[in-house]
Amino acid sequence: xxxxxxxxxxxxxxxxxxxxxxxxxxxxxxxxxxxxxxxxxxxxxxxxxxxxxxxxxxxxxxxxxxxxxxxxxxxxxxxxxxxxxxxxxxxxxxxxxxxxxxxxxxxxxxxxxxxxxxxxxxxxxxxxxxxxxxxxxxxxxxxxxxxxxxxxxxxxxxxxxxxxxxxxxxxxxxxxxxx
Amino acid sequence: xxxxxxxxxxxxxxxxxxxxxxxxxxxxxxxxxxxxxxxxxxxxxxxxxxxxxxxxxxxxxxxxxxxxxxxxxxxxxxxxxxxxxxxxxxxxxxxxxxxxxxxxxxxxxxxxxxxxxxxxxxxxxxxxxxxxxxxx
Numbered sequence: 109x110x111x112x113x114x115x116x117x118x119x120x121x122x123x124x125x126x127x128x129x130x131x132x133x134x135x136x137x138x139x140x141x142x143x144x145x146x147x148x149x150x151x152x153x154x155x156x157x158x159x160x161x162x163x164x165x166x167x168x169x170x171x172x173x174x175x176x177x178x179x180x181x182x183x184x185x186x187x188x189x190x191x192x193x194x195x196x197x198x199x200x201x202x203x204x205x206x207x208x209x210x211x212x213x214x215x216x217x218x219x220x221x222x223x224x225x226x227x228x229x230x231x232x233x234x235x236x237x238x239x240x241x242x243x244x245x246x247x248x249x250x251x252x253x254x255x256x257x258x259x260x261x262x263x264x265x266x267x268x269x270x271x272x273x274x275x276x277x278x279x280x281x282x283x284x285x286x287x
Numbered sequence: 288x289x290x291x292x293x294x295x296x297x298x299x300x301x302x303x304x305x306x307x308x309x310x311x312x313x314x315x316x317x318x319x320x321x322x323x324x325x326x327x328x329x330x331x332x333x334x335x336x337x338x339x340x341x342x343x344x345x346x347x348x349x350x351x352x353x354x355x356x357x358x359x360x361x362x363x364x365x366x367x368x369x370x371x372x373x374x375x376x377x378x379x380x381x382x383x384x385x386x387x388x389x390x391x392x393x394x395x396x397x398x399x400x401x402x403x404x405x406x407x408x409x410x411x412x413x414x415x416x417x418x419x420x421x422x423x
Contacts, residue, residue, distance in 0.1 A: 140337060142377075142378065143380075144378070145374070145375065145377055145379075212347070237351070238347070238348070238351050239351070239355075242351060242352070242355060242376060245376040245377050245378070247335060247348055247377070248348070
């Protein structure tokens, strides 16, 4: 009786490991996309010059008292093009303020890019050195944050916002923070 | 033939040097502080490449973090302060060696538990000697 059970142990361990590894794959979790340490924390202090010559500078005070989307992007970043329509949708239909932080970019390259792909941003700050990105725990572009009325970071998404992310993550949380 | 051997040897000697990602303009004047910066950099993961530490990574973010580490050291931070500064922004994963804390006990204890279970198994098998040919 007993040895038979023992003989089943390797199989049980195998099935357990299989389930452990298969679960995230089936849920579509990309292990390279990291959970942000900033979730639930207050937004970091920052002041950024305007990314466009005619633009407004962008700092922490702009975010006081209202929920907002913060999008780290660059004109050299190809996936950033894909999410522009979704950011525009958030700004237009969901009525949330969308701000851009232009990561390691050149003003000369930014203006034509915005013309081509749309400009949903209320203000765009230029993070030429990428130092503000480090303050936010950003490790690449695009990354998108949702902050609530109290200036608390509620969500960080790594990679472009597509229809799937918009419906499953952004829309529900935007509705919640806009209440 | 001699030339070939010489080239191979030269490659072996100089290849590891080429692997250094730290650029000359990043290096601090203060030798002791530079040593500390190198040691700290080896403990920080490059989140772009994820398998490398920032000391050996050529990624842009790794360079930014190397410069930041040096800047904090020059500003008078201790090694722990610098690591803490980056960990609070990037999380535990940025440390090449995860911290020992209640939330990581499972991580640290699992190998010990498995090893312990192995010992118990072996011990029990050794203790149950030669019941010759006895099956079930």
